[in-house]
Amino acid sequence: MKGLRMTIAKHTITSILDTLGENDFVNIVAYNDYVHYVEPCFKGTLVQADRDNREHFKQLVGDLHAKGTGIVNKGLIESFRILNEFKETGQGSLCNQAIMLITDGAVEEYEQVFEKYNWPDRKVRVFTYLIGREVTFADYVKWIACNNKGYYTHISTLADVQENVMEYLHVLSRPMVINHDHDIIWTEAYMDSALFQTAAESLLLMTTVAMPVFSKKNETRAHGILLGVAGSDVPLRELLKLAPRYKLGIHGYAFLNTNNGYILAHPDLRPLVRNFTLSMLRQQNCGSETLLSDTFLPRLSPCSVALCLIAIPGSNRFVNKNANDFFN
Numbered sequence: 001m002k003g004l005r006m007t008i009a010k011h012t013i014t015s016i017l018d019t020l021g022e023n024d025f026v027n028i029v030a031y032n033d034y035v036h037y038v039e040p041c042f043k044g045t046l047v048q049a050d051r052d053n054r055e056h057f058k059q060l061v062g063d064l065h066a067k068g069t070g071i072v073n074k075g076l077i078e079s080f081r082i083l084n085e086f087k088e089t090g091q092g093s094l095c096n097q098a099i100m101l102i103t104d105g106a107v108e109e110y111e112q113v114f115e116k117y118n119w120p121d122r123k124v125r126v127f128t129y130l131i132g133r134e135v136t137f138a139d140y141v142k143w144i145a146c147n148n149k150g151y152y153t154h155i156s157t158l159a160d161v162q163e164n165v166m167e168y169l170h171v172l173s174r175p176m177v178i179n180h181d182h183d184i185i186w187t188e189a190y191m192d193s194a195l196f197q198t199a200a201e202s203l204l205l206m207t208t209v210a211m212p213v214f215s216k217k218n219e220t221r222a223h224g225i226l227l228g229v230a231g232s233d234v235p236l237r238e239l240l241k242l243a244p245r246y247k248l249g250i251h252g253y254a255f256l257n258t259n260n261g262y263i264l265a266h267p268d269l270r271p272l273v274r275n276f277t278l279s280m281l282r283q284q285n286c287g288s289e290t291l292l293s294d295t296f297l298p299r300l301s302p303c304s305v306a307l308c309l310i311a312i313p314g315s316n317r318f319v320n321k322n323a324n325d326f327f328n
Helices: 003-018 051-062 072-088 111-117 138-146 158-165 167-178 236-240 278-283 323-327
Strands: 025-031 035-037 097-103 124-131 152-155 205-214 226-235 263-265 307-313
Touching: 003 051, 003 097, 003 124, 003 158, 025 051, 025 072, 035 072, 072 097, 072 111, 072 124, 097 138, 097 167, 124 138, 124 167, 138 152, 152 158, 158 167, 167 205, 167 226, 205 236, 205 263, 226 236, 236 263
Parallel strands: 097 124, 124 152
Antiparallel strands: 025 035, 025 307, 097 307, 205 226
């Protein structure tokens, strides 16, 4: 895989990474004559798909180069091994598990691999992405997806990437709508300057509550059609007002944290910004004037690879709670 096909494959991988959130766990396995990880520090494990890890993976994917011949079955075996270990040890999301296979062709169906690691239960879905205009091996790639509860996608140009990458979300969402299982999520704290007119107000910390919207028509209910997402932005100070202060005591305070351990609301939670004035801090009653610059994971040397394979367990069950439930 070289040239335009390699560029399309990299764009496909980064687009898949953009669909993941902090409830997902991910790793990227590159394979040619042997299997190696794009990030050696993450060898044999899955890492949380938070913002830093996603951006780090994108940088490493951008440095990938084609070398040798891609041996697909080695990449599949390594991916199944990681997912099985995570499930047996009770790590990760413990929900949907999926392998995203990005390739420019498969020379066989690799039936022996699936018989050993995934059949008959087919607990791991395999989504295949055929890169390039060549369709000689399309039947094999399609067979792999269809026989492992996945979805086959042919991406021939860069313009096809965004739309085709999103197809796997519809497949994973079908059981949710069929089972009437509509999850509600609360995002981590963030600042949204677009919502406010003054610089001081832009330092207010916000959170977003959102949930998926599925089609409830009788004729389409069995297909699990995802229509979109409904959400609302909520200032954290409004959530803290829900705390019953008379129950906390004079020295007590309320705080919220997400299911991933991130602080959502806390009296001492302060925004970290680069461009500010002392008057802005005073207006927001910030007690600290110390700023932290952005930090990134160390960047390692680029890896050589012919084809890429992504092993991704799907979204975890999100916390389904109202804000009031945290204070009862």
